[in-house]
Amino acid sequence: MTGGYAAGTRARNNVRIGCGAGFSGDRIEPAVTLAEKGELDYLVFECLAERTIAMAVRTRLKHEEGGYDPLLAERLGAVLPAAVRNGVRIISNMGAANPIAAARRAAEIARKLGLGPLKIAAVSGDDVLRQLRAQDRPLLDAPGSVWQWPGELISANAYLGAEPIVEALEQEADIVLTGRAADPSLFLAPLVHEFGWSWDDWGSLGRGTVIGHLLECAGQITGGYFADPGVKDIEGLAELGFPFAEVACDGTAVLRKVAGTGGAITLATCKEQLLYELHDPTQYITPDVVADFSSVRFEQLGRDAVRVSGGGGKAKPEKLKVSVGYKEGFVGEGQITYAGPGAVERGRLALAIVKQRLSRLGKEILDLRLELIGLDSVDGNANGARAPREVRVRVAARIQTQEGAALVGREVEALYTNGPAGGGGATQSIKPVIAVVSTLVDRAQVRPTLHWEGVE
Amino acid sequence: MILRDLAHTRSGDKGDTSNISVIAFRQEDYELLRKEVTAERVKKALGAMVLGVVERYELPELGALNFVLHRALAGGVTRSLALDMHGKCLASLLLSMEISSKS
Numbered sequence: 001m002t003g004g005y006a007a008g009t010r011a012r013n014n015v016r017i018g019c020g021a022g023f024s025g026d027r028i029e030p031a032v033t034l035a036e037k038g039e040l041d042y043l044v045f046e047c048l049a050e051r052t053i054a055m056a057v058r059t060r061l062k063h064e065e066g067g068y069d070p071l072l073a074e075r076l077g078a079v080l081p082a083a084v085r086n087g088v089r090i091i092s093n094m095g096a097a098n099p100i101a102a103a104r105r106a107a108e109i110a111r112k113l114g115l116g117p118l119k120i121a122a123v124s125g126d127d128v129l130r131q132l133r134a135q136d137r138p139l140l141d142a143p144g145s146v147w148q149w150p151g152e153l154i155s156a157n158a159y160l161g162a163e164p165i166v167e168a169l170e171q172e173a174d175i176v177l178t179g180r181a182a183d184p185s186l187f188l189a190p191l192v193h194e195f196g197w198s199w200d201d202w203g204s205l206g207r208g209t210v211i212g213h214l215l216e217c218a219g220q221i222t223g224g225y226f227a228d229p230g231v232k233d234i235e236g237l238a239e240l241g242f243p244f245a246e247v248a249c250d251g252t253a254v255l256r257k258v259a260g261t262g263g264a265i266t267l268a269t270c271k272e273q274l275l276y277e278l279h280d281p282t283q284y285i286t287p288d289v290v291a292d293f294s295s296v297r298f299e300q301l302g303r304d305a306v307r308v309s310g311g312g313g314k315a316k317p318e319k320l321k322v323s324v325g326y327k328e329g330f331v332g333e334g335q336i337t338y339a340g341p342g343a344v345e346r347g348r349l350a351l352a353i354v355k356q357r358l359s360r361l362g363k364e365i366l367d368l369r370l371e372l373i374g375l376d377s378v379d380g381n382a383n384g385a386r387a388p389r390e391v392r393v394r395v396a397a398r399i400q401t402q403e404g405a406a407l408v409g410r411e412v413e414a415l416y417t418n419g420p421a422g423g424g425g426a427t428q429s430i431k432p433v434i435a436v437v438s439t440l441v442d443r444a445q446v447r448p449t450l451h452w453e454g455v456e
Numbered sequence: 457m458i459l460r461d462l463a464h465t466r467s468g469d470k471g472d473t474s475n476i477s478v479i480a481f482r483q484e485d486y487e488l489l490r491k492e493v494t495a496e497r498v499k500k501a502l503g504a505m506v507l508g509v510v511e512r513y514e515l516p517e518l519g520a521l522n523f524v525l526h527r528a529l530a531g532g533v534t535r536s537l538a539l540d541m542h543g544k545c546l547a548s549l550l551l552s553m554e555i556s557s558k559s
Contacts, residue, residue: 050471051534141471141532225466225544232464268464268479271518275477277468279524281513294515331537369530369537377538378545381503396537436534438471 004119004174004455005087015194017187017211018244020079021045021092022218024052024069028078030219030242030261035082037258038244042190043083045075045092046183046216053180054325054434056097057155068102068177069094076109076175084115084174091165091186095177097155099124100451102177107453116455118175121168125448126180128322128441129156140321140438151326151435158320158441161287163199164448165189171450180323182286184212195249205289206313207251210296213284214255214273214308218242221255221273222304223263236262245308252309254301265304274298287320289313319440328435329366331398332405334412335373336419336426339390346420347372347391353419354395354411361407367398393423398433405430457555463489465547472532473524474506474543476550480519489521490514492555498523501553502546 018040020031024047035043047069060067069075072094083090095102103122110118136147146153157180166189168176178186188208191197197204214221221243223234241261245253255265274296278284284291295310334354338346351370358365373392376382395412399405409428416423459465459478462485468475478493480486499510508526515522529543530536540546 049533054534141473226464228464231460268481271479271520272464272466272477274518275468275475275479275515275520275522276466277470278475278477278522279470279473279513281515281522295517297517328535367531367535367537371539373539378540379549380505394539398535398537434534436471436532 003172004117005084006089006119006172006174012194013249015042015190015247016040016244017042017044017190017215017247019044019046019215019218019242021047021075022216022220023047023049024071026218028075030240031075031079032082033258033261034242034244035079035086035088040086040088040244041194043079043088043090044186044215045090045094046186048093048096048180050323050436051434053096053157053323054155054436057325058434060097065101067098068096068105072102072105073109076106077113080110080113080115084118089169089173089190090175091189092176093178093181093186095122095179097179099177099179103451103453106175106177107455110455118455119173120175120177120453120455121171121173122451122453123160123164123168123176123178123181123448124451125164125446126157126160128158128446131441131445132156132322132324132439137439137441140440142437146324146439149326149437151328153324154327154434155325156322158322158446159287160446160448161185162189162192164450166193168450169193182288183216184209184286185288187212187215188288191247202289202313202315204251206291207311209284209286209289209291209313210293210311211245211247211251211253211308214270215243215245217273217276219263220276221269222257222265223269226269226272232268234264238262252307255306255308257304265306267298267300267306270298270306270308285317287316289316318443320443320446322439322441324437324439326435328433329398329400330402330405330430330432331396332408332430333394333396334409334426334428335392335394336412336415336423337390337392338420338422340422343389343391344372344375344387346422347393349420350393350415350423351395353415357411358397358408361399361404364400364404365397366400369396402430457557458551459493459553459555460551462555465550467543467547469529469533469542472527472529474528474546476523476525476547478521478523478550483519486516486519488555488557493521493553495523497553498550501550502528505546
């Protein structure tokens, strides 16, 4: 295989890394803007949530070439022309449950677009289902063990760190596609590769992890998930731009976005994102390092430019976290709206009727939720003192069988002609439940492996 | 005065655990937040939604508090029957907490 566009790149003092997606369904245009105008070295797409990989494993069971991110083709098709033109290397966990098939698909897309030569690496080895089937382990976040959890065990994916990605970059991969990898590791890897940080330089690895954590949710640091009119106003949300970091070899960075895009990078957006999904700020655990976020500092340098410094780390954990997925029945759901005077009372009557009608399912119902959207569906403590002009009845139940789950929506729909006055707009849905819990495995049991696809 | 007058908040989720950051708009209000927004008050404000304990971490340099709410997501994103399975709205609900400036 000939070298791709990454061939011959050299170590430097400054690296620009952008984030092109913060979740699997994220907008595509901001990544194209970053690839075109960000003057980036790397563009990272974080597309894999805890539950997503278990769903992807199910897809792969049905189709051998499936199980990678459903938007992979669309995303890479949109971004690759500018990325190749500008020498921007791509790293993503869009490989999901099938990184090797994802790499083959990526190569196909590049060929179709007439792009190349390209080197594409797939990182596999996160799948540890075989290991967990052979040996039981205690759960991390729930009582009992992997084998004791109710439901059918269908997936087990260990969180890989930055190491295999760095190896791929060292072998001049233009695109690296992983399955389950820790989100910040996708960003830490190019920093380790470019700056030559050693794997026991915990301070640098910690600071790189802070930068990865700040970038990994894309628009959440540029004003998305932030605006609150009159209190926290953000301009141009419809054209929200995604962030990039200009990282120096000491692990400090300046967070920016492409000029002319919507949103804002301020001290407030940075602080919110630093603390997002954080527990103990001194112990942010990844496969690479236990990072310390408590000493991170922000300084506003100018419009949409915030300098991040501080942060540190200590030795990486001995074991790797594993997300374990189980099939656990189905969720059936139905909704219907009531309005005008007495809407709340009619809504409550509707809930009581459906509850009674579903009671014939008996023990098949594993969990049941009855609520009024607009009154108490999100605020579980609402006492109903207010009387909204409209409420939406919502009934959701987790049920062992698909047939049982289907009954939930049907009983809600039946309220049209068999329930209180004026029920409108009934909807129903059924979806399979994939429960995800966590356990730990020894690093020795996880063997990351690289596979290559070439485009001539 | 309510919390929204002094601070902004964001929720995150990991399994059945939620975290809510509370960040002072002005650094000088941090001490007041530290006194008023205790783990006990957060647990009480969210009531029946939080089944487990609430822990608080202090980040004085950022003017921020971080609350970790155990067993607060109806079993976790993947199994929860809640409409807001991630608990994204929890941080907004907390903003109505009454703050007494006398403390």
